[in-house]
Amino acid sequence: MSESSQVQVFRLLNPSSKLKYQSILQSDYVCERLDTVTAWQKLHVKLITWNLGCMEDCPLDHIRQLLSSNQGYADIYIVGFQETIPLTSFSASPKVIDQWCNRLLAALPPGQFKAVHRYGLLGLTSVVIIRAEIESQVSDCSSRTVGLGYLNWYNKGCIETQFSIGQIDEKLAGVRVQVFNMHLTHGEEELSLDVRNQCLKKVQDSLGTIRNAALAGPAPAVQDEWVCEPQLSQTELEKIDSSTIRRIFKKECRKVVFASGDLNYRLESRNVNDNIYKGDYEKLLESDQLRAQKNKGNIFSGFSEAEIRFRPTFKVTETLEYEETRVPSYTDRILYSADDGLEQLTYDVCEVSGSDHLPVVAEFALDARIVDFGALKAVRSEIGAQLDRILNQMEIVDVSPSLIDIDVVAGLKEVLEVTVSNLTEEPLQYNLDIGKRFFRKPVIKLLNDDGILPAKKSKQLKFQINTSKIEKIDKTLTMTFANFEFVKFLAFSVSSKSILFQPVHELEEMQYQNIVQSFDFILKGTTDNLLTGMQSVVDLASLNEFEISLLKDMTLRQINFDLLTKLNSIGMVQNEGSCGLMNVLYLWLKSLPELAGDKRSGVVLRKMIALIKFLNLDHESGFKYFGFFFQDEYELEHALES
Template sequence: MTDSLTSNDAQSESTTTTEPTTIATEDKLAQKFRSVTLQDSKDGFSIENLRSTRLLQLFNPSNKLRYHDLLETDFLSEFQKTDIFPSKFTVKLISWNLCQVAPTTELAKMVKMSSPNGDYAELYILTFQETVSLRSFSHNGSVIDQWCGTVLRTLPAGYKVVHKSGLLGLTTIVLASNPLSAQISDVRVETVGLGYLSWYNKGCISVRFSLGKVGDSKLSGLPIQILNMHLVHGEEDSSANARAKNLQKIGNTFSLVNESAHLTPDSGIEAKDTIERTLDLSDIELQKISNESVSISGISEPPVGDGIVLLSGDLNFRISELGRDSILSYTNSKSFAELTRYDELSNMIGQKSVFQGFQEGVINFPPTFKLKGRSGEYDIKRKPAYTDRILYCGPQLTIKQLEYGSYPVYGSDHLPVCAEFEISTAFFHPQSLLDHRLQFKDYYQHVISSMRLLEIEPETIEIDCCSGFEQRVEFMFKNLCDESLTYKIAERNKGFFRQATFRIDKERSTIDRKSEKPVVFTATPAKIGKITASYSVTLSGFDALKTISITLNVKSVVGVDIDKLEEQQYQNIVDSFTFILSSKSTLGLTSHLLDIESFDSLSKLEQNILKQVTLDRVNFGKLAGANEIGNKASVAVLDAMYMWMKFLPDINIGTPRGRVLFSKLIDLIKFLGMDNEKAYEYFGFLFNDEYEILDYLESSVH
């Protein structure tokens, strides 16, 4: 063996390995992006006339958000003829059963392409087996990181690790040049254990990603899937069947990105398509779309199963019907084609019992297993075999194999194998893609910001209210769109432990399309002052936010010093006494007085009178009408005034207001026909004793 790649390419026999440079180079894809000349993209087009933007206007608000990616992709697809260009890039896949070999600079012998000028590939895929001992219970992330660092140091600047994953001894690493890495998206990883009781000492890692994908499936790019396998070992005939069963289990676990690829004839699951294919539109939306003659046919095309599958690993297939000496003889004479006649895997592929739809390059290199340490010699305990393999599946015009071989790098009991490919695909020019996305973003944000969803009237309420009484505040919520809306109300700037300022009727509810509903806030303020609360109103599924605010100017006459009453409040109290004194009789006037202890002791009418005394000008003319039959209004007014008097701090007859109201009180006692003892029973809370009342009743001046 030499230090160069041993392969089916005669040219590679004379290729020498040199240490890679660390000088940054512009890769071919970057050069392509720089050199490509784009046509004028939809020169003079009107954005409003494209299908995507017309549908954006016609969709209900929730579907404007739900189908953003679909509409954006449909918008970008308008520029396929002008802004998407064909391109080619190279891939190098290296697979190696490490047998726990530590990261080595020997990788420098492998990373360069086998072409005479020794270029680097744009995409590198490393699939390792036995990175750590198979007796371990998990993969070793630090070892994987060490391998990533070693690979990056062997490559020029401008590469990055786009994916790394481990499954016990299995490790998959994907590196790409910076321009190509920007084209990789939707990376998905799946694993399956193949050991005893599905243990992961044997198994498979599937890594799949999209290359050049834009938006959803309509511009789905090129799907690529990497299968890193370590199948069951063994030289017995039964072991080959066990390996076939391993493949069947893998095929029944993972879907493949190419419909023609099957690991075994009876394995395979339907490809999982996570993109929604059917637009879920309301009848109203469909009618609008029909009225505007907009076609939705083909707006979301399902992906075609013509991706690329790269399969590699320690598949553990052996050379059968040949003894060890015969295998060594063919190997020494480089009669590799003769060896492959007895290769289990080659024969099973020929019989179509495994790997249908896959291809493998011509094996023109020595068996890769089993070697003794760093000696380069085969272990006499085992028959040499081609256990380590690389196969691929993909459209003929998309993938072309350039090289297939192995490297004489020692330390493990396996030799590394590698394959080089050229892949043809198409990319959206990055700058053009950015420009068009900004175009759509601006238009989309304009449409979204101008959506009329929910109207709240009014948005601000400021009212006077009465302390001690429940106050209701009502907002009208109006749904302006053609679908139901679910709203949620939350108080802003509310401390975690602070009690809510208002009780809200239906903090979270739904409003039917084109309808309205009242939302009521209630509070029972306990003291005089200003109460302010602000609320955010959010809509489920939308970023839209509205703010409403309530300010209550809380007032009261109860418990307030006479001289601190507002002028209208004072006048209302004076007029209330006058109204009572003008009653035609005293019938029933004192029937409730001794039962009054709090606001709750008052009837609704009496509470309203007390509120009017506090906040408004009392309509005594209207109340007089209620006195036509009995003294209903006078009783109510007296009960309200009695409530006021019970909590009155004092009556200071040294002030004008005090003298007037005290005089009204004495007139009321006389009007009710009470003597001093009776008066003290009802109004004793305002006097020292019944003798004080007697003095005032007998005095002509009070």
Template sequence: MNINEFTREGFLKKRGGSYKSWKKRWCSLHENKLFYYEKQEHSNMKNHIPKGFIYLEDCSISVKSLEKNQFEICVRDKKRKYLVEANSNDEMMEWILGIFIHRDQYYFAQIGAMNSNQDEDYRRNSYNLPQIFNIEQFVTFEVQKIEKTKKKPFRCFVINKEDGTIGIGKGNMKKRSKTVTKAITKSGNTFGSLQDAFQFYQKFNPENLIRFERAVSDKTKIRLMWDVKGHFNDYIFTSGVSRERFINEITQIKVQCLGKKELALLYEPIKIKLFIGTWNIGSAAPPDDLSDWIPNNQDIDIFAIATQECDYSPRQGYSNTQDDWTVTLSMHLGTKYTLIAKQSLMGIKLHVFIKEIYIKHVHCIQTETKATGVAGVVGNKGACGVAFQLHDSSFCFVGSHLAAREERIAIRAENYRDIIGGLHFGIPGVDITEQFQYLFWFGDLNYRCEYPFDVGVELGMKKDYQKLLEKDQLKREMSQGKVFQGFSEGKIDFPPSYRYTRGEVNIFSDQKRRAPSYCDRILWRCLPNFDVEQLSYQPHLSFTTSDHKPVSSTFTLEIPPLLTHDSIDKNAFCVINFSVLFGKNFRTLKSCLDEKEKQKQKSIRIDSQITFEASFLDSNPTTELVLNNPNPIFNKIPALFPFITSKNYLENHHIILIVKDKRGQIIGQAPVSLKGSCDKNPIQFLAIIRKKGFLLGEISGSVHITWPSLNLIRF
């Protein structure tokens, strides 16, 4: 394809100058630049120098404003942003699509000859992302290294396509033309070509790269993990597009080194089996053999194990309980499993293990704690959380210990809300319940069965579990929408997990005359169009060291393949379009918490706007602000431009609609699934707005993803 066949010319208003005024300029797209001239006739004069140009390599593109009939395009490169304004929405979209073509298709034109010589297996292994600017056999990126939170000067990442090595050089590359005129090595020497300079670069082998971790909060940042001991380097790219292209190149190199079994993990859906376990250990040392609770037959892919009151005296040779318990679990599971995350909050502990074969495919591992004890700072009550991604599927595990005693129902609900707001994972400001595809919440939730002691014991001895559950506080609170909205729990047809006499087998304790209860629970929540299958849910009655029994559950789920066989050339860019969005019954979190505010709900002033958030978007545009309306209608919806354009990828992800007030404070969030949005017709959706577990309204509309055909664009 000759990129010069797709030139686009016309007048645009460009913002600039000493007074930041809007000036009419004749603009022209050529190769990977947007030139602008003072007059139209200047563009046809061979010796006339343009007023300037915008370099489109790795740029991000967004719609700046939709208010007051302004059709502004924001083009941002690594140094600054440029604002240009079209005369109409159609003209604005034509310019945006033209910029995308000249940004992405220029790379295809540069590498077309090289790709034509690659074999079919190599082309199939290409990760479905735009390709890179190539210089001979080299691919270059400009990055900044981060050391101790400080940004270092720009470095040049260079990938040698011939042998797959990565070189890192000092200084930024001069690549404003098809050939490199200057390359600076770490020693400061200047060479006439990159090929001469590359031999002096510090080199790494991608085969030694265990995994990469995309930063969720910063779309330009990546962490490269070099070994299982946790050695890593953090880098910042010039844009999110550049970061994804680097990942594409590294993935292609690593794929060629994999065997058939490892390739199957990338190209085929994976069925994952999870084990979730929770136990209030009761400050007593657990038995040496955990087999009756935690299986070690290697049938499980992921183990997530939470313990509460895990503060027993450590065995000889261990300085603290955390180390003792970690080694106990590791020895029990064996060498086929690797501990990927652990977290501790006083007696609350959470460990996550994964089967060794998946360790290279896990990334973005995060851990957090939230204390909800005395004054909200003491860690005897609270939660530990672990989040990560396996391929492109996101998981979150929360092990919690909520307030004790039968009468403290409201305090437990407050603990629940504080934990949601206090575990800062993933996208900043977005609740964990609204952004992870799979969320598991388990632990000693301390909800009781409201029976007198004697009645509860009698029902337990008779195995009348359904009668016990009629007065289960958690079931009632969930049905009333007060806690764990949108969560699921398996069928309970087993004895209560609390309260037993220590050292005795299945004898309920009368020490404090507390009725037998299902304190230890395992719940889960999935984003729309995701689901899990629960295989088991049970207590383990043989354990007698604590007044609680361990509880476990196993699940299966299927995650999509990481790589696809989609044709990159056909999917160079795409557009995500939302229809008019209709809000319904918007309210604030304050109105849910304050009884006086509830009475004033009808007169509450609701000013709202919607920001679109996803890890694959070039930018996060916002709708117009709708004033004083609890049922707003958002008519002017900006187009969204993802820098990952694979149909399979997009259909397995969500866009989060973040509702904000006029000051930018978050009112709530609503995830919208893109499943089916790539089909011929738009899909309708109804999304629930939540904040800290409260339902704060609804948003309805439709969404459609399209890949505009080049011959439909008027050039």
């Protein structure tokens, strides 16, 4: 089976891009198989806007009249109320919001609908109710608000609500719905018209619209949306076609915007009653402020409004007659702006009493993909397994050696190198966590590090190991890399050993044998230059590099006495091998605690007396060099005579 285009692109990406964009490529794979994981369905959407005029309750029959229609119950109800509480109130009432939400649900068939979102702003309340069977298809509900009253007070304002239908992920965003529930400034005077336009501009500037339409001012230009801005290297851009990159990162989303509410635009003609009773609505609308302002391009650019074939919505009495002192107007409106796939079915008023406004309803058929989440899981698993196999085979960095098992001498600094190789075609930034401890010198120290691995290059990291006592240290360093989740480990197993300051009976057998054999080697040679450097030996810092290497041999492994024999003959200093060994042995003797009565201590004492005699030292000169072992010259004299 040939590889999908997503797998082919995935192979061409650098490691960091593979990890960063794996989910987007999976989404693109699903995008090409949408007909497998979704099915088209026409959803019946019903919008309702009603200024309640502080109505405390409403008969269920009136609510049912709002919600039902000749086409049956809708799949989605979007309800916007205004003036659920008096305009002089100082805060929204959660109790009132819940009351109207519950009232709506009570008027629908029990158990078949669910309120997925509700929000209030003083007298404004927005509710989204859906059929229970499509609950899983509606997601990401949210609301924002803007105050439009005097001094930006919220007694007039806007609730913007958004939700998605059939969203799979960020790329396959389904249908995004945006709804404005607005209550604009009232008033019949000319100044009020300008204020209403300014209110719409404030909402537009504060909240914006999700597609190329505007509540006020010109509509913005159409622009493609990206899941994210692709950040690819020049090498990747040369390998992957630009149209492929565009397809992968382009967001697939249809958008619908509804603008509704008590917009308060008026009829400017004073002689409207005759036309109302004649049903000559087109004649009425010739003086409609909203239509006039829209035609001028001042408001609702990019929005549509269905033909109005109903009477003005304001201002009515309890008997649904118009108040004689007010000019009837179409204050309550529903407009929309949408991509393909939205068809308006109805636009009408509902003849119910209780408020001085008539509720306005609009019904739509919305084409949406309904997601089969079981099929979606199967397709995601299919592409996920393919991409995971590539990730598991991906070689990014090689560390050699990755395990350092080393013996060191306590008190001596040991420097070693680790080779780190970048196997990719992109430079890598990394951080090596040494794990520093407060108030303690680190045992393992990195000497050179700039945190960068050039593409297809290797570098040597130098580590210094410095221990102060006999101990076993196991430590794992973590190397992490910027831009993607990848970790390399560098393990150290350090055994710190020492012969200095250790009782003879606690020495390892090999160390003890090295010391005894060192005595024997010196005693079999000559005394040339043996005493020359002894007096300058005080501590580890007194030893030269050759003597340091001999101390390491004496502590960690068997001494190569054949090499020392050759060095005695060909060294730059006469008897060089024995002299170096003598200085190390002398430092060890000076560090030695008091000798005990064990067998090893007896051997060391006898060897030291033999060494003093070999050096032709009497009790006075011998005490000068080895007095640290004897109470006084007489004790040494006695030891030399016995």
